[in-house]
Amino acid sequence: MATSSELGGGDLDTSEKEARIREFRRLCRERGERCTVQRRIILETVLDLDNHPSADQVFDAVADREPGIARTTVYRALDHLARLEVITKACHPGSAVRFDPRTGPHHHLVCLHCNEFVDLDHDAFDGLTIPDTSAYGFEVSDYRVHVRGMCRNCLEKTSKEESK
């Protein structure tokens, strides 16, 4: 049975953050792209935020650290970071792209009513056999399991509606 420690997402510690930033520099060099101050600040900010922020949420957080930064820059940088796979895009049921500082294998618990979206680690989901999609021309990088349902808040709201 699952333990409560499966749920929730911890922040990255300092050395892990530094390693990620070094990795980002390396990838930029390798591909002849630029490691600008903005991109670095944006990356650091995403690594500090743990709850799958949208681009605008990242923008708000970044604007505190680097007041002059443009919204567009944040959108473009996030896309760039995702292309480099230093962060990833999260698949979720809402409108607005979400970014995930975790790049390694893990899964998500997702509320289909309010789109709450939290990390979930669960051994039974790891090491599954991935289908062969080469005939389709698709290159698989990883997989994520979405456990879908309704969160506590939405359950309470729904039962209140019904008792009215």
Added chain:
Amino acid sequence: MATSSELGGGDLDTSEKEARIREFRRLCRERGERCTVQRRIILETVLDLDNHPSADQVFDAVADREPGIARTTVYRALDHLARLEVITKACHPGSAVRFDPRTGPHHHLVCLHCNEFVDLDHDAFDGLTIPDTSAYGFEVSDYRVHVRGMCRNCLEKTSKEESK
């Protein structure tokens, strides 16, 4: 190994569609909600579209069948249908909510570059042990596996860029 029949999503046949519409009527009655012509047309349209349409894509398709219909109505009806679980929201990495005519267990292949999103059936993904999330107050309804990576088109584009 996976066969190619795992990939792609077939349309629903006529009897399956009719059953789904009856189920919709039943749920509306049960809950004292209305089975309007618009909602029925919108449901039928989603059942006919197979590729996880956005609300606007549904609106365009519906507008052909029912010219006067308002965009807002489509947004609201899709939400309603998802609440009844006659259709579901799909989790994907783009901006814009996607709807899925398939309600039963199945999985998805998703391109993290262009957000292409196709159905995937794969035995190894079925019957997994779901973690116990009751302590968290979360009520699980089902799960989906997202196999993530890059589609043929994006692979080709990327390699072209590099050879420039």
Added chain:
DNA sequence: GCTTAAATGCAAATATGTAGCTTTAAAGAT
């Protein structure tokens, strides 16, 4: 430091989703 192209910043456009309010019509009662 100088050069150059990639990236930023800015402004405007587009895409996506929501709210308030009036009118229409679904569903049960008469």
Added chain:
DNA sequence: ATCTTTAAAGCTACATATTTGCATTTAAGC
């Protein structure tokens, strides 16, 4: 079949999320 009630449709305006084009700045190699 008509009447009544109220949920839902339609319309307009607004809010949020994202993209695009272009002038300006700046990272990175010489």
